[in-house]
Amino acid sequence: MSPVQSQPVRSPPAAQIKxxxxxxxxxxxxxxxxxxxxxxxxxxxxxxxxxYRARYGLPTDYPVTAQSHSERRAAMARAQNLGQKRRKWPATAAE
Known part of the structure; x- marks a missing residue:
């Protein structure tokens, strides 16, 4: 067990979490x-x-990724058309 895990931890105040x-x-x-x-x-x-959330008394919706990083990754995914429904293959000329 690492020394970080063995130390008793107090829950941080709400202002510190924010x-x-x-x-x-x-x-x-x-x-x-x-x-x-x-x-x-x-x-x-x-x-x-x-x-980590349980140890420090953090809410269950506490993020694990910074907002700017998430937005940058989402923009990259949209630019590559990831997450779009696949078209039926092969596409017919009549459609």
Whole structure:
């Protein structure tokens, strides 16, 4: 067990939880550093998003990806037409 997991943890106040969510990054409650994707950081500490939320008393809808990162990835997906329904193949000339 890592030293981070063995320490008793207090639940942060609501104001601190709100300040930890910024458009560019999420501030980790483990080390206080900003991350675009918290999920990768949590794996280093052998945590998953659910156990991280439970450990720090965070709401179930607490994000694990920064808003700007999510928007950038969504724009890339839309540019590549990902998530669109597939056409019937082969398309006929009458359609």
């Amino acid at each position: 300040r930890s969510i910024t458009p560019e990054a999420l501030i980790s409650f483990i080390d206080g550093k900003p991350y675009k994707m918290l999920k990768r950081h949590l794996r280093l500490h052998r945590l998953d998003p659910e156990s």
